Amino acid sequence: xxxxxxxxxxxxxxxxxxxxxxxxxxDGEVCRDCTVHACVYACPANLFSLLSDGSIVFSYEQCFExxxxxxxxxxxxxxxxxxxxxxxxxxxxxx
Amino acid sequence: MSALAFDVVVVGAGPAGSAAAxxxxxxxxxxxxxxxxxxxxxxxxxxxxxxxxxxxxxLLPEFWHSAPVERHLTRRVISFxxxxxxxxMDFHAANWDHPPYNGLTVLxxxxxxxxxxxxxxxxxxxxxxxxxxxxxxxxAGRVVGVHARRPEGDIExxxxxxxxxxxxxxxxxxxxxxxxxxxxxxxxxxxVIALDRRTIEERFALTGDEGVTYEYVGSVTDxxxxxAFLYTNRESLSLGVIVQVASLTQVKVPAYELxxxxxxxxxxxxxxxxxxxxxxxxxxxxxxxxxxVPKLCGDGILVTGDAAGLCFATGLxxxxxxxxxxSGAAAGETAAAASAAGRVDAVELRAYQRRLERSFVxxxxxxxxxxxxxxxxERLQNVYPGVMTALAEQALxxxxxxxxxxxxxxxxxxxRARVPAWRALRDLWRGGRAFGW
Numbered sequence: 001x002x003x004x005x006x007x008x009x010x011x012x013x014x015x016x017x018x019x020x021x022x023x024x025x026x027d028g029e030v031c032r033d034c035t036v037h038a039c040v041y042a043c044p045a046n047l048f049s050l051l052s053d054g055s056i057v058f059s060y061e062q063c064f065e066x067x068x069x070x071x072x073x074x075x076x077x078x079x080x081x082x083x084x085x086x087x088x089x090x091x092x093x094x095x
Numbered sequence: 096m097s098a099l100a101f102d103v104v105v106v107g108a109g110p111a112g113s114a115a116a117x118x119x120x121x122x123x124x125x126x127x128x129x130x131x132x133x134x135x136x137x138x139x140x141x142x143x144x145x146x147x148x149x150x151x152x153x154l155l156p157e158f159w160h161s162a163p164v165e166r167h168l169t170r171r172v173i174s175f176x177x178x179x180x181x182x183x184m185d186f187h188a189a190n191w192d193h194p195p196y197n198g199l200t201v202l203x204x205x206x207x208x209x210x211x212x213x214x215x216x217x218x219x220x221x222x223x224x225x226x227x228x229x230x231x232x233x234x235a236g237r238v239v240g241v242h243a244r245r246p247e248g249d250i251e252x253x254x255x256x257x258x259x260x261x262x263x264x265x266x267x268x269x270x271x272x273x274x275x276x277x278x279x280x281x282x283x284x285x286x287v288i289a290l291d292r293r294t295i296e297e298r299f300a301l302t303g304d305e306g307v308t309y310e311y312v313g314s315v316t317d318x319x320x321x322x323a324f325l326y327t328n329r330e331s332l333s334l335g336v337i338v339q340v341a342s343l344t345q346v347k348v349p350a351y352e353l354x355x356x357x358x359x360x361x362x363x364x365x366x367x368x369x370x371x372x373x374x375x376x377x378x379x380x381x382x383x384x385x386x387x388v389p390k391l392c393g394d395g396i397l398v399t400g401d402a403a404g405l406c407f408a409t410g411l412x413x414x415x416x417x418x419x420x421x422s423g424a425a426a427g428e429t430a431a432a433a434s435a436a437g438r439v440d441a442v443e444l445r446a447y448q449r450r451l452e453r454s455f456v457x458x459x460x461x462x463x464x465x466x467x468x469x470x471x472x473e474r475l476q477n478v479y480p481g482v483m484t485a486l487a488e489q490a491l492x493x494x495x496x497x498x499x500x501x502x503x504x505x506x507x508x509x510x511r512a513r514v515p516a517w518r519a520l521r522d523l524w525r526g527g528r529a530f531g532w
Contacts, residue, residue, distance in 0.1 A: 003288065003358055003367045007351050010286070010375035017133075038277075038344035044284045044351055044377035064377040065138060067262040068282045071275050071379070072344045082264070083131055085244060087224030091137040092376050094202035094287050094333075 007046055011062050015091045018061040019084035024069070030078040031056055039079065042072035064090050101127045102434040103427070104241055104252035105219075106227045106265055108135035110416045111400025111423035112258030113210040117154060118427030119256075120218035124434055127250065128211065128219045129243065131226040136207030138260075140285060140378035142326050142333055143206070144168060144308055146198040147417040147455075154424060155213060159194065163205040165328040166306025167191065168198035170299075173411075174362065175480035176313035181362040182487045192305050200306050200326050200333070201416075202287070230255065230268050230396070237440070238269060238395035253434035254444070255396045256426050258419075261379045263402035271398055272389030277341035279383040281321055281408075284350040285335030286358075288370035292330050298366065299327055309366075310413065312470075313480025315357050319346045320476045323357045324413070325366060331373060332366070334358070337380055337408075339471060350377070380415070382408040384467035385460045391451070392444040399426040405456060409463050410470025411530055418456055425450040469529040474514065474522055482508045 026048075032055065039048040039056065044066060048058045063084075070081040083089070103119040105112045108130035116128040132138040145151070146168075151158055169191040174183040191197040215221045231240035231249055240251040257265035261280065266272045290298075299307050311323040321338030336353045343350060358367055380401075381387050387404035391397065399405070400419035407414040429447040433439045451457040469475065482505075489504045499507075509519055 003364070003370055003372070004355055005286075005372050005375075009372065010351060013372055013374045014376070036344070041344050041347045041349055042282065042340060044282060044349070046349060046351070066282060066377050066379050067275075068280075068340055068343075068377075068379055071280055072277050072340050082228070083226045086131050086226040087133050089132075089138070091133050092140060092204050092374065093137075094204045094374055094376075 011045060015093065016062055017088050017091065019088035022060045023082050023084040024060045024063065025080040026056055026058055027078055028055055030075050034075055036074055038072035038074060039069045042068045100251040101125045102253045103256060103430045104129065104250055105256040105258055106241060107258035107260055108211040109139050109207055109258060109260060109400060109419060110210060111419035113214045114154060114420040114423030115256045115258060115399060115427035116214040116219040117217045118424045119431040120214060122431040124431045126219040128214055128221050129225050129227055130223045132223065134208050134223055135211030136204035139203045139207050140283065140376045141203055141415055142324055143201050143203050144198050144326055145201050145416045146414045148199055149195045150417045150421050152195055159199065162209050165200040165202065166304050167196045168200065168308055169305045170307035172307065172309045174309065174311045175483045176311050176315040176360065177481040177484040178314050179361065180484040180488060182484050200328050202328060230265060238393060254430035254439050256430055257396060257398045257402050258400050258423060259402050261381050261401040263398065266389055266398045266402050269393050269396050271393055277344065278339060279387050281337045281339050281380045281382045282343060282350050282377065283335055283337040283380050284354050284377045285333060286375050287373040288332045288334065288367055289330060289373045290332060290370045295327055301327065312476065315360055316353050317346060317348055317356065318477055319343050319348060319353060320471050332370065380408060381406045382467055385464040388460065391448045392441050394441045395439050397426040397430060397444055397447050399423045407459060409466035421454055421456050422451060465529040469525055478512050478514060482512050
């Protein structure tokens with residue numbers, strides 16, 4: 001038996017307390033003509049999705065705050081990223 | 096000075112920050128340790144193997160009696176992997192099961208929380224659930240404190256220690272480092288999988304609290320540069336893949352998909368069989384080695400741990416927490432002395448860098464400066480693991496036919512992989528320069 005789990009099952013194990021104010025802001029104007037879409041493959045929670053019209057939609061509630069999206073993004077100003085307010089966001093327990 | 100003023104303000108209660116706060120508080124300074132999470136460790140992820148426990152023992156004698164540690168690492172397995180096979184180096188040292196141990200596995204949310212409590216017990220004030228957004232500066236541009244995202248969030252400090260992790264916005268704000276490049280950092284994704292104690296001990300041939308680390312390189316991360324790991328805890332396994340961000344976005348495979356392929360590999364699947372997923376996590380890892388270490392100090396500020404790129408990821412050595420603790424302690428010591436003397440300019444604070452140069456921290460970074468690039472090179476990552484497993488398969492196969500000798504088999508496998516012999520020899524030389532001499 002292979003221990004396969006879907007991303008949904010993975011995310012269901014994690015405790016998130018979303019900051020009421022989004023800590024990631026995507027500027028759709030800047031990423032409109034992007035062809036790389038690095039954020040889509042970089043995010044370990046699959047929070048960035050590419051729509052058929054080429055635009056990016058994203059959610060921040062299940063963010064691990066790793067920073068990979070803004071490091072991977074090659075468009076300056078496309079992703080504005082900061083940490084959620086103190087006490088909010090992801091809380092790992094390892095148990 | 097306003098009411099909120101400290102000699103030393105440490106931002107980030109990971110191993111580096113807590114070690115810094117503990118050392119500075121012990122020397123009698125007024126220390127504030129700020130953590131953005133609900134508790135120390137709540138944002139922190141690593142394998143997690145704490146190597147060289149004597150580094151922490153220098154601060155907290157025989158800490159393993161009271162700290163939440165999992166297993167004593169006595170076995171290390173490094174595997175080169177192709178889709179259907181693997182070849183491993185398996186090292187076991189029974190004497191590593193005794194104090195001070197060579198390495199211990201820990202669960203970061205518990206361990207980091209404990210370590211921050213030790214800093215508080217030493218006299219540091221611990222302030223959780225507080226995110227620091229900016230530095231305070233005086234008219235001359237010197238750092239004189241931090242600004243927390245809360246009403247009246249200015250906190251004055253003689254010295255600020257940025258222990259705010261791989262993303263270190265404070266090191267950037269201080270002008271000590273630029274933006275992280277996608278080829279300087281890796282993304283780690285990890286699962287903790289529960290297995291009962293007895294199954295772990297039987298499956299991994301462990302006695303008592305002995306533990307093992309497995310590391311894998313090759314097809315286990317597809318064509319993405321990086322590797323995979325599997326560590327034993329008391330009653331769980333920690334396993335994951337760590338992949339270079341630049342390579343990840345070129346190959347366009349999400350890291351969690353690579354993690355699934357890793358678990359399904361025929362050499363790995365039997366190890367995780369029957370387990371139950373407890374938690375999934377993700378974090379970035381600074382893996383550029385010496386090239387990724389920024390300026391370590393400015394006027395009124397020191398940078399330490401992952402914030403300073405001080406994660407020793409060379410392929411052969413994969414160590415972060417001991418480097419974080421050693422660099423944090425050196426930062427705490429320097430900040431305490433400088434604030435006591437009332438001289439906190441960059442020249443004075445350079446004592447921090449000298450301390451790191453004298454210790455294993457920068458000595459190892461310098462000695463193995465070629466290793467990170469070698470470990471991430473295309474052929475080591477994506478060609479040689481396949482050559483090695485194929486060579487082993489050819490050499491070990493029994494077919495009732497006359498056998499070839501090793502060199503002939505190796506040349507045939509290299510030819511099949513389209514690697515000219517001179518190139519393989521040159522890579523061998525490079526590996527030798529990285530690790531051998």
